[in-house]
Amino acid sequence: MDAKTYTAQLAELRALRDEIKKTRATLAKLESDRARQITALAGYEKAKAERIAPAAGLSLGDIVAIAPILAPDQLTHPAPTAPIGTAVSTPESAEETALPSGSEPAQAQAATVAPAMTRSAPGPAAQPEPPAPAPSVPPAAPTQSAPAPAPVPAPLAAHEAQAHEAPQAHEAQAHEAPQAHEAQAHEAQRTLPAIPEGPDGDRWFDHTANLSSTHPNFTQQARSTVFLDTATGVLVHRDQTLRLDLRTADAGEILNGVFRVLPDGVERIYITAGAPWHRQADRYPFLKDAVGAWLNAPTPGWRTDTGRGKDRMAGHFVHPRNPVGRYQREQGDQHVEIRSAGEWFDTEGTEPTVIRDAFVLLWKALRRHWPDAVLMGSPSQTGRDLWTRTIPTKGQYADGYPVLSEELRGLFHATAGQGRTELITPPRVPAELPALVEYDRTFAYAKHTWKAGVGTPRRVTAATFASWSQKEQTKALFACGHWHVRVTVPDTWKHVGILPAPAPGDRAWHYPATPGTTFTTWAGGPEIHTALSNPMQPWKIEILDGILFDDGKPLDDWSKKLKEAWSSLTAQAALNGDPAQRTAARLAARAVRAILLYGIGAFAQRPRTVTGTTPRTAERDVPDDAEIIGFDDETITWQRPTGFTRDPNAHPEWAAHIWSSARAALLSQRHRDDDISAGALHAPPGTVVAFRTDAVYLTQPQPWPYHGQPGDYLNKGHLTGPVTAPTTEEELLTLRDIGRSTLQATPITEGA
Known part of the structure; x- marks a missing residue:
């Protein structure tokens, strides 16, 4: 082959590449259209997977995975599966999601002594939003044998007596066997990384050298x-x-x-x-x-x-x-x-002059607390910049807050999800809902920033945890920590899932609720506490490994200032006589919420992906590790991962604790002044339809108090039934919007 032929064939190869790119995009769109059509067909009451499968050119299993409601009866009663062993990433490829293999080692019998844990523990139980991102590739951990777990004793039996009575019909539905997709997801769940044994794992607990969050020495x-x-x-x-x-x-x-x-x-x-x-x-x-x-x-x-x-x-x-x-x-x-x-906020239908006024009001509200406050391009940039200006210049952390090792940051990234998003479909809820009621937690994340982990993290192995007294174990689970656990759902459980488990495919997390299900996962202390002391019955939790921090308040001053700015702007929105200024103040208050919400998300420091462009005439300059994501006659657009940067403000441990706390509060939250508890677990079994980050959707209203404070449950929508149970997110959002409009037109009395 001569140089001329070589060059000509390179050109042909590029043309093939371009054609493959276009064909893949077309195929992806067609497959998406097919899935939507299958979902629509599943809504027909007499629809059968056996008829849809050949029409779609898919197997029965593929049809059921897309539309679980079509699962045949014989698939909805699977035989009990063996518990899953400790999940670790393989050293060959961190991207692989291989199934756990091998039988589970015999475990020590769990202790039955109850820890002194109550639902009225000091401080909040536990918050993003925006949208929860798909998990990135976790760092690979060396393959290891499963450590002997340290059983966490079940809570006092007295908690079981507090379980809510549920209507008989809902009890029967909640107790039905799991749907096929849940059983399949359990068996095919992706594995999560673990901390290596010995010195390799110990090195993970050193901070990154010469990298700390410090007070800025410049004016923005x-x-x-x-x-x-x-x-x-x-x-x-x-x-x-x-x-x-x-x-x-x-x-x-x-x-x-x-x-x-x-x-x-x-x-x-x-x-x-x-x-x-x-x-x-x-x-x-x-x-x-x-x-x-x-x-x-x-x-x-x-x-x-x-x-x-x-x-x-x-x-x-x-x-x-x-x-x-x-x-x-x-x-x-x-x-x-x-x-x-x-x-920053939803701008639909708002004039540019009003949006300009909203930014002015936002800037003025922040200036009352930060004399040097500057609005940067995004809420996350603004949030982190404002936070750095609250870092103490005197005292224990005058030199700043050290950044975790890249290995621990990668572990948090792979094992700490954000808001809970889950749609519960028939038969776990009635096919015809008596109502659809939306409760949304106001400014939820602000409720859970009062403490966060500081100092050098400590590793708590299963053996170490088992050696502690009941009091020490309880204190550790109340502290800021992240725990590798094996979880078993009680045999008589009839409510929603409590702890997140790794889900297969595109879904990051799911929440197993099938009685007897065992899974291995990572979870924060607030959620583990909820699993142990929920108002229904305790779950079995076995500690495999853990990361424990000292309790501190690195975000408290920042959060308090933002909450005061939010309260001030919210009051302006309620009292201003000028409609345009009321709108501007409301938008500014939403912007403060975004600053805190996305500021917390920015602490998580996801691995970065760089997007770039290269002229077609300089194609050889495209980086070797880049993925081509677009092209035209003039330009090639590509992206490539760059991993973790040396970000001095990377603190995924703080974001993980807040997210865990918010997910826990979505299930159970105590209102001491009102002497009442709120959350999904305080609604009867079978009445929870969906979770969306800070919101829960129920089939009946609840007497939960609302005082307009961060974390309070606001009745935001009420759609009276009968309502066909949603089976897709799109259907849920449509019903949500109708319910909000209905409530605004004809308010429903709380608790009615």
Whole structure:
């Protein structure tokens, strides 16, 4: 083969690559359409998997996995499965999700002495939102034999007497055998990483050298900002309202249009409406592809920004709904961001002038607590910047909060999920619901920031935990910790699941509730406490390993200031006589919520993926480890993982504790002043329809108190029945919106 032939065949190979990319995208869209069609067919009361399977070209198992309601009777009564052993990642590939293999070693009999644990433990039981991200690849842990677990004694039998009575029909439904997909998910669940034994594992408990969160020694600089509605062309800059003629609303037209009417320039352009990155969405199989094409389209006079300053941010950020475009003048030193105001709050139907006023109110509210407060591009950036300005400059942590080792950060990333999202379908709930009532926890994460783990983490092995007294074990589970546990659902359990378990496929976590199910997982102390002392009956928990911190308050000052700003803005929204200013104050309050919510998420420090572009003429410059995610005649768009950066503000242990606390409070939360408990476990079995981060959906109203404080349950929607039980998230959200509108039109008395 000569050089000419070699070059020609390379060109042919590139053409094949491009065609494969397009074909895969088309196939993915067709498969998605097929799944939606199967789900729709499953809604027919006489639908049978045996008829749908050949029509879809799938097996019965595939049909049941897509639409569990179609599971044949013989699959809904599986034989008991053996408990799953300790789950570890294989050293060959951290990406593999191999099934646990081998029989489970015999375990020591669990003790029956009850720890002194009550549901009215001091402090909150335990919070993202936004959207919970899919888990990234965990660090591989060396294969090891399962350590002998330390059994956690069951709580006092007195707790069992507090179980709620449930209507007979609901009891029967809740006690039915699991659906096929739950049994299959249990058997095929992905494995979670474990801490290696011996010195290799001990090294994980050292902090990253020379990396700590410290108080900043510089003043953050504000950036000149404008607000643009690309649907109408209305542009708001300070007290000016201008209008642009946007024919295509591509990035180049927006940049040049703004600088034409504001020659002195701006540094940040918030898009308030119009979503210009979606205008060509019908040409692409996925929104992200359309967004990437919009960001990387030619921008005459501009190029992709390479970053600058202490908060150096380079390149575009491709997100399906809230992307970030970063541009720099080809001639000169002007840097501009194009962002979505939807990062901060829902902007639908709001004029750009009102959104500008909301940002002004937000800035003023924050300035009362941080004299040097600056609104950065996103809530997460703003949240972390404000937090660093609360780090003490004197005392124990004057030198900052050390960052965990990369291995422990990777472990938290792989084993600590965010908000609980779960839809419970028939037969676990009635096919016809008597009602659908939504209870949403107000500003939930703010309830759980009063403590977090600090100091050098300690490893608590199964043997160490077993050697402790009952008092020491109880104290450890109340402290800030993360525990590797083997869990068994009680044989007579009739309510929702309590602890998260790793789920197969795209779903990050599920919550096993089938009596007798055994699984291995990682969980925070608040959730383990709930499993042991819930109002129904205690679960069996066996400690395999654990990470324990000293209790501290690294987020308390930050959170209190944000809660005060939120309270102030919420009051303005309720009392202001000007409708536009009421809306602005309400949006500003939502922005404070986003600052705390996404600020907490930013502590988790997910492994980063860098997105870049390369001209087609320079294809050999695409990084070797990059994945090509888009291309056109001029440009190749690629992404590649970069792992964990040396981020001085990475504290996944704090985010994990707050998320665990929030999930626990979604199940059980004590209102001491009202002498009442709230949460899903305090509703009768069979009445819980769904969980969505901070919200629970029930079939009947509850007498839960609401005082407008963080963590309180707000009755946000009420749809009277009969209501067909939702079987998809889309159906649930549709019913949710109808229920909210219905409640606003005809309020329902709490507890009625």
